[in-house]
Amino acid sequence: MAIIVGISGCLLGQQVRFDGGHKRFKFADEELSDYFEFKPVCPEVGIGMTIPRPVIRLLDNSIDIRLVDSKDNTLDYTDKMNAFTDNVLPSLETLCGYIVCAKSPSCGMERVKLYLDNGHSVPGGSVGIYTKRLMQKMPWLPIEEDGRLCDPVLRENFVFRVYALNDLYESIKGEDGITRNKLMNFHARYKLALMANHPATYRKLGQLLAKSHQWSDINAFFVEYRQLLMDGLKHRSNCKTNTNVLLHIQGYFKRNLDKQQKAELRDVIMRYREGNLPLIAPLTLINHHLSLNPNEYLSKQAYLAPYPEALKLRYSL
The missing domain is CATH 1.10.167 (Regulator of G-protein Signalling 4; domain 2)
Structure with a gap:
């Protein structure tokens, strides 16, 4: 059964942006779609805005942050957006993740342009109104935006x-x-x-x-x-913490590997620690030894095979 993940509709190629276009995110649409069942949402269309539509922006009015028309601050969509989000939340309870559109005043996750009444922008920006409420209501949910997922x-x-x-x-x-x-x-x-x-x-x-x-x-x-x-x-794993775990795993093979095999495994782990090999190298060798020397505890560890190998996510780590 596919894993259900929410996504901003424009990232799947839906022509729902303010200018009638889209921001198709290739990684999601072409690679993750083989494993995830995407649930597209465009909150701006969800509150009844047209396609195309006037540009909206975030405004700090010194009391709170509002979602308003870029040319007329009196056209305020904040309450409609919050109501829409609260209404749609029950249908999102089964989600295991969400990919939002970067820089969007409704969907952006961070550094969305935030303006003052005088037209100046606030350093650091803010969070899109829809995504902010989503993060508040479902704080456990993995949420990322398309731009950050290029890292x-x-x-x-x-x-x-x-x-x-x-x-x-x-x-x-x-x-x-x-x-x-x-x-x-x-x-x-x-x-x-x-x-x-x-x-x-x-x-x-x-x-x-x-x-x-x-x-x-x-x-x-x-x-x-x-x-x-x-x-x-x-929290993202790093070279130090991964090395500690890899050496911990190596200890499970102390009775199964000969002296040369132990030295080889430790050498690969150390070369990873020094930045000369990607994480996939010691993991591949460990999984090889595990196939020859089964260990019930290790074989069940998500760390060794957390997702489909075809995604090749550890090749650059």
Whole structure:
């Protein structure tokens, strides 16, 4: 079953922009579409604006930030946009991620131009009205914009978080619903990933799960766990944390590999640490050894195969 991901309609090639055009995002439309079921939304069309339509912008009126017509500040679309977002939120509960359009006053995720009454812009900008409310209402949801996804590190991290959230949702399915045992089993698969992305969250979640029996409401516990998990995975792994995890994995093979094989694996890991090899190199060698020397714990680790290999997301890391 495809993973459901929200996306700004213009990024899929829909001609819904203010000028009747689109901003088709090739990576989403041609590569991710093989794995994700995209749910396109254009909030500006959603509030009844025409195609084409007047340009809108964000305005700081010294009280709050408003979404207004670029030529007439009295034409204010803020309340309509917030109402539309609240109305559409129930249909977005099954989403595992969202890709928004950069620089858009409705959809932009960061550094959207923010104007003052005198026409000057505010350094640093703001967040699009629709995306801001979406992030407030669904803080666990992986959200990225098309421009940032051109960065290989951000791209890999986003896709990994989408797959992790989908895995979490799939793990709690069943007639018995959410159970502590299901969450424990899920967490066991993400231990190495959490160690690589954010060791502090790895420790915090371990402590949370250890006290899970103290929670009388398993649904409330799930909400807390999901938020902490997704916050932790939002931190991007780096050379240092990945190296620590790779060396940790190497320890599982100490009784299976001969002296030469151990030296070879350590050499590849060190060459990755020094920046001479991509992350995929030591991971490929580790997966090779794992196929010859099965280990139940390692074979279940999301860190070793977090998403389809065909996406080639770790080739640039």
